[in-house]
Amino acid sequence: MLRQYELVERVKEYDPDADEAMLNRAYVYTVQKHGTQTRASGDPYFSHPVEVAGLMTDLKLDQETIATALLHDTVEDTLATIEDIEANFGTDVARLVDGVTKLSKIEQMPENERAAENLRKFLLAMSEDIRVLLVKLGDRLHNMRTLHFIKKPEKRQRIARETMDIYAPLAERIGMYEYMREMQMLAFEQIEPEAFKTITQRLDQIRNEDGGQVDAIALDMKHALAEAGITTEVSGREKHPYSIWRKMAERHVSFEQVTDIMAFRIICEDVSDCYRALGVLHTTWQFLPGKFKDYISTPKNNGYRSLHTSLIYGKSMRVEVQIRTREMHRLNEFGLAAHWAYKQHDRPDGEVGWLRDLIEIVDASHDPDELLEHTRMAIYQDRIFAFTPKGALFQLPKGATPVDFAFAVHTDLGAQTVGAKINGRHMPLRTQLNNGDVVEIIKSDQADPQMSWLGFVVTGKARAAIRRAVRLKERAEVAEIGKKLFDEIALRVPAKIGKKALREALKRLEMEEDEDLFYAIGAAKIEDRTVMEALVPGCTAELENEPDWAKSGKALSIRGLTPGVGFQLAECCHPVPGDRIVGLRKPGEGVEVHTIDCSRLASGIDSDWLDLSWGKRSRGAVGRLRVTLYDRPGTLAEMAGIFAQNHVNVTSLEQTQLDHPFTTYEIDLEVQDVPHLTRILSALRASDSVAQAERV
Template sequence: MLRQYELVERVLDYDPDADEALLNRAYVYTVQKHGSQKRASGDPYFSHPVEVAGLMTDLQLDQATIITALLHDTVEDTLATIEDIEANFGPEVARLVDGVTKLSKIEAMPENERAAENLRKFLLAMSEDIRVLLVKLADRLHNMRTLHFIKNPEKRQRIARETMDIYAPLAERVGMYEYMREMQALAFEQLEPEAAATITKRLEGLRGSDGGQVDAIALKIKQALAEAGLKVEVSGREKHPYSIWTKMSERHVSFEQVTDIMAFRVITESEADIYSAMGVLHRTWQFLPGKFKDYISTPKSNGYRSIHTSLMYENSMRVEVQIRTREMHQRNEFGLASHWAYKQHDKADGQVAWLRDLIEIVDASHDAEELLEHTRLAIYQDRIFAFTPKGALFQLPKGASAVDFAFAVHTDLGLSCLGAKINGRHMPLRTPLQNGDVVEIIKGAGAEPQLSWLSFVVTGKARAAIRRSVRQKERAEVAQLGSQLFDEIAARVPARIGKKAIRAAIERLGLDGPEDLMVAVGSAKLTDREVMEALVPGCTADLEDDDGWSPRDRAISIKGMTPGVGFKLADCCHPVPGDRIVGLRRPGEAVLVHTIDCLELANGVDTDWLDLSWGKRSHGAIGRLSVTIYDRPGTLAEMAGLFAQNKSNVTSLSQSQLDHPFVTYDIDAEVQDLAHLARILSALRASDAVAQADRL
């Protein structure tokens, strides 16, 4: 553990103007407050904040951050308060300590809820000052170094999993690769102890049998570059066990089949020397196509810059080489911390621009599970690069679609996305983007996100925004349905219902406003009796349990509502406009629409039945048909042509029966209404290619 004078001297070495007295006071304060508290290792508790402060001095951070590290556990684990901190160390330190403290008050929550709430507070706090994140990452790193002292294996596993899922990815996103690698290694030992031990043993065996091969290869690389007149430093190492395990898992190969276990780093004096060194290496040894990455011309979103290449060394050995300047190396290992990037946060520097997306995800996520899903997508995926037509660069996860790109450019662009051109060609929105693609998003005035987009978008920002938009639309349509039902309920009350009565009812029901009331009625969260009683207390006393509830006085119109959002069309009977329809309504679910003669209605005895009408304007729907054709060349094409002639698009076709000389298909086709469906059936039945056609 660092002694008081050692810590202060470390700070003064890189910041001679630091307040020595304040640093001393903070050290003494944390020792006094934590007193006789012990850690699981048996060490005094104050050794932990002191070590965290030591990690911050390694990054040469300012004195406010060092003091925050010293005090970060005092409010949570001692009698100290934020007011005490402010009185003794000033408002800046108090704000930072409060930001770190908020992340730690949730250990009693259930696991998913705890992780989500931790993440929510974490993101909000670090968006205000990135130093909160730096202290928290150092706090987690030191806790991981002492994790083996915790006796409860379940607790060790939980902490390791949280580290692997949240803190290591966040360290990577701010470019703190040293922290990320060590966190991953320590978590890996807890989560996969057998695999970690096996790979470590294999690496030790490899190290013992290769006769110093890593050093020999590093020397060869340095000699080749020196002969070309380049002054460089070269270091080599085996890759970490977790990195090897990841490659084994992704490629489904054994340890012996992982060929690029060795990695080498070349440090040059200038950026121009980087490309010269790369040329020398590619001329000296065979370059592996597809393994070259230029993160200098296109840096990672965390500011990481380097050249990565893979070479085929002697005896068919693959080695990875990273080439960078010393300044790049310092930045790459410690990211935002190495340049005190928190000072530029207000400038919306690209290095921390991803924080804005994360905060937007926090606002858009509906619950704990969604928040975790969206945020993990946002912080823990390999990246590709795509460009706007004007040359603006955007980094996206592998597998990202044009919709993900649209939301990356701007949320409003994603919400109004109608189509896309990729490299000048119109392409489906679900098309996965490739490195270097130029993407032009086509907007539409009436365009809106589709629920089906969730099946292919991969970014947390896009998923959160789409879900939020769909939820808002669903809420509006449920409120529209509820408004019609409310009018019927109000008509059965023995009094005239005005705004005053509605406000009183909302208050009695504990709701926030008129829209909440309509949503509760539309989603069957309130019964007719409950609404009537709230409007006019006592008016239902003389009613029987089922008196006056059904049938409804008039059909409820679903005109203007969207199938799949405000209501759902039942798959069993596939109702289309023109069919006589009824709706089954269960609390919290969308109304399920059936035809009046559907056999499945027998299963709806425990639900609220609604008499529905399509309204004057047709919605369009999917009609399902069974068509039997003669099994000979050309008949399938003739049948398809009949759908086209009648302006119907076939969305699904599957063979249900083969009974030579006949073959039967189940077909889903877009139809405007019942009359349109009848015309299609008539055309099919009149064809010589068709033996039979019926609606299913």
């Protein structure tokens, strides 16, 4: 563990003007606050923030970031507060510490909700200041280095999986490949211990048997380049185990079939030498077609720049080669963090775009599972390049479609997409894009995102935006039904309902807008009596003296039952007055009333059968319909109008199937009797908006 003076000296080496007193205060503060707390390894807890601060000095980050690293766990794990941090170390450090700190209120949430809420807060803080991410990555890297001390294997697995899914890809997105590789290696060891052990043993065996082959190949390359007058540094290594395992999984091959296990890096003096070196390699050894990538002329989103190629060395050995300048290498290994050594107050180019996409995903995601899914999709980095007709370049994941491309250009363009041209030809929206494709999006102001798109889009941004748009559309349609039903409810109160009464009702119901109330009514989330009472307080008092069957809205009586015996209408067949009915009575239970032709009566063969009929005052029961509508604007509203014209109350509305261009709903209706239900079915079947309607 770094001592106090050693940490300060490290910072002063690259930043002589750093506030030494503040750094000393931060070191002492974290030691005092964490006190006697210990880690799973048995080390004092404060050793962890000190080591994270040491990692930040390796990146030559500013004094506020070093102080944040020292203090990042004090608010979460001690009695210190953000206000204390601000009073002692200033607003900037307090803001950064708050960004890294986990919310205390989420500790009691279910695992996925806790992870999602933590990620949501972290992404929002990161969008304000990238240093939050740098400290968080340092924190996670040190935790991974000590993960083996945690005794519970399920906890190690959870942390490793979270690292592999979220933090290693985030490190890659900002170009911190050293962090990414080490995180992947440590997580892989926990997630796939057998595979890790097997691959590392095979690599050790190759290393012991190759007789210096890696060094020999590197020397051959260096000599070939020197003869061409190019001064270079050449180094070689075996790929790390996770990279090999991923190739085995992707290609469905064994270890022996992975031919490109060796990778070489060539460092040149300038960019022109990089291209000259590439030419020398391609003329000296055979290169593999399709394996050349020029990330110098077209850098990755994270700023990564290098030439990549694959060669056949000797008769059959495949080797990968990366060619770059020394400055590119420094920026490639530490990415955005490397920029901070030189321009600590400027946001590096390339950061804004993908961070903006992540924040859009945070805003659009509906629940924790969606947020985690969309974020993982957004930060993985296996990319292709596509162009707009005007030449603007966009990077997308492999498998991306024109819809993904449209949402990458702008969310509004994605929402208005109706077609696409790829390289000048009209192509289906589900077509997968290839490197270099020119994509022209055809749009319409009248278009809306389609649920069916979720079957082929691959970007988190597109999925989040589509789901949000579909939810809003469904909400508007349900609210339209609710408005029709509200008008009926308003007719049943002893007063004329105007805008003032509606405003007061919203206050009593603790709702913001009319649409909130209409949606609650349409979705059967609020009872009619509650709405009536909110509109005119006290107007339902006269209903309190009605019999129980009237209060429930079901004026039902059944003949053939023993007095005092309770009954319930079966959910399987939903009998309504006018149906022929039979009762099933099991020992110790009430009577369940079924229609005579109910398919489930066979299961009641061991029960007592009762011959029943409806009483004289039987009016009102719940009937269930299955209605398939054409999936176009206004169809739900037309169905609601039919219900309103037939004076029926909707008690439940559930979308059960979406098969474009049809949407199917199951709807529970309070009807008077069979003739009433039959009239409703006839009206539905006569409507141009309804494809099919039947009683369940």
